[in-house]
Amino acid sequence: MAYDVVIVGGGPAGLNAALYLGRGRKAVLLCDAGTPRNAAATHMHGFGSRDGIPPPEFRRISREQLQHYPNVEVRDTRVGSVEPHDGGFRVALGDGTTVDARRILLALGMVDVLPDIPGYRELWGTTVFQCPYCHGWEVQDQPFGVLATDPMFLDFASVVQGWSRDVTVFTHGTFPVPPEQRERLHHLGIGLEERKIRALHGKDGHLEAVELEDGTRVPRRVLFSAPPQRQPELVTKLGVALDEQGFVKVNPLGETSVPGISAAGDLTTRLQGAVMAASAGAVAGAMLNHGLLMEDADRRYTAATGKTPPARLKPH
Ligand SMILES: Cc1cc2nc3c(=O)[nH]c(=O)nc-3n(C[C@H](O)[C@H](O)[C@H](O)COP(=O)(O)OP(=O)(O)OC[C@H]3O[C@@H](n4cnc5c(N)ncnc54)[C@H](O)[C@@H]3O)c2cc1C
Incomplete structure (x- = not known):
């Protein structure tokens, strides 16, 4: 089965994108490798309504709420690769299987490179x-x-x-x-x-x-101490454009330089925090849904009329 969107990463960005896409009735697969950036922290602060929550509890509640949407599937697995395939993407999972998707959302977070100082x-x-x-x-x-x-x-x-x-x-x-x-x-x-x-x-x-x-x-x-950060290997392999500080370049819709691939959360910005990542995930999820709906509407119009769809309307 082809998913509408495969989300790579189940932190605040990926989880909130899954919620938006789920509510948008899209077929979503969220894959998470279980290595969140804040793994060492006992509490997460600054997230309205969740101030001081242990990070695993935040992810547990988010996942529990996603269960309300049968069109959203969550798997604890690392995504090994994402390749262009048949107008969409083929995604290789940690268990050796592959799945296909129309769109990809990168929400992998960043990798902190901790200095080599004892202690x-x-x-x-x-x-x-x-x-x-x-x-x-x-x-x-x-x-x-x-x-x-x-x-x-x-x-x-x-x-x-x-x-x-x-x-x-x-x-x-x-x-x-x-x-x-x-x-x-x-x-x-x-x-x-x-x-x-x-x-x-x-x-x-x-x-x-x-x-x-x-x-x-x-x-x-x-x-x-803000240690240097690097992009996860999967992101660098995909060849999405990075800015001069090494973050994935996205437009206001969350789209990267590679058509069909969006990104949200820490890997796109130095302004890193759970609530910012969740917000970016919501935006990217909504805009992915919007794009898929417009693509489907265009296809239905062409099938019904044989005509090319008219150009998209722009605000005055
Ligand atoms: C020590 C520490 C404490 C922090 N405390 C706070 C705090 O109190 N409040 C706050 O707002 N922010 C805090 N932050 C920042 C916050 O954790 C991040 O801003 C936030 O988690 C970013 O969310 P994200 O979804 O972009 O990435 P992440 O939360 O890092 O999630 C990315 C997910 O992607 C997964 N992943 C990576 N590679 C793959 C792959 N190949 N396949 C599948 N999955 C993959 C990882 O397993 C991970 O779960 C803290 C950060 C650190 C380092």
């Missing part, structure tokens, strides 16, 4: 955080660190001061701090450490100190 991975998501809106409230007024591996994160240090005035920036020896930036940090009361970090020390998932290359330990309870 970092163990504390990621519990006291090493990427976003103050997600986790800042719970740790407000504690001693913060900011790992700045790029000069743009020097500004980020003054942003996180909105949650605690006690902030130290760690450049980890990655770039020379310009004198005017050094002076700015000084006047804002932001500490600056330019030595390399040897390790993060913590207990039971709680950061206690940042150890520098010479053995100095700087007591910190929280480290904000």
Whole structure:
């Protein structure tokens, strides 16, 4: 059977797209590999009506609500490839089978490339955080660190001061701090450490100190750090156009540069959050449904009249 849409990825973006497409009566297959970006986080904040929910519980409720729509199927499987096929796409699944689809929605999220600092991975998501809106409230007024591996994160240090005035920036020896930036940090009361970090020390998932290359330990309870990200391999293989920061380029309808392939969520933007991803998924789902309905209407018109459908109407 050919699905109308195969959604690759069952995070907030994919789940909300499935909901819209399901309500649009489309035949949908949502495939999820079970590796969400926020896997290390115990709670998810900032999602209206769901503030503080454990991420697995969010996905469980979303999936439960999708069961109301028998035209939506959810499978726990990794999509291995997506190839053009017969005017649509052939999708290879983790169990060795293939399915066909008229459209594809990429909602795979991004891959965080965690730095190779001992202790970092163990504390990621519990006291090493990427976003103050997600986790800042719970740790407000504690001693913060900011790992700045790029000069743009020097500004980020003054942003996180909105949650605690006690902030130290760690450049980890990655770039020379310009004198005017050094002076700015000084006047804002932001500490600056330019030595390399040897390790993060913590207990039971709680950061206690940042150890520098010479053995100095700087007591910190929280480290904000936005590690570099990369696209999942499936996305790079598809050849969809990326912007200069490496995110999938989409138009306001969620369409990528490859006809028939849409994208939504983290993989399209640096503005990453669950509610933003869910919203983008809803838009992409609705627009996919719209496009499929128009395509079907054109086909029915041509079958009935033998004529080419008139050009689409545009607003005045
Ligand atoms: C540690 C941490 C904590 C966070 N905390 C918060 C928070 O409190 N509040 C908030 O709003 N945001 C938070 N975020 C950000 C939030 O998790 C993301 O913005 C959001 O999950 C993005 O949704 P998404 O659907 O685009 O991608 P994801 O949630 O990453 O979902 C993508 C899905 O695609 C699947 N997938 C990947 N490859 C394949 C494949 N080949 N085949 C099939 N499936 C595949 C994965 O299994 C995954 O489930 C946090 C992020 C991190 C890293």
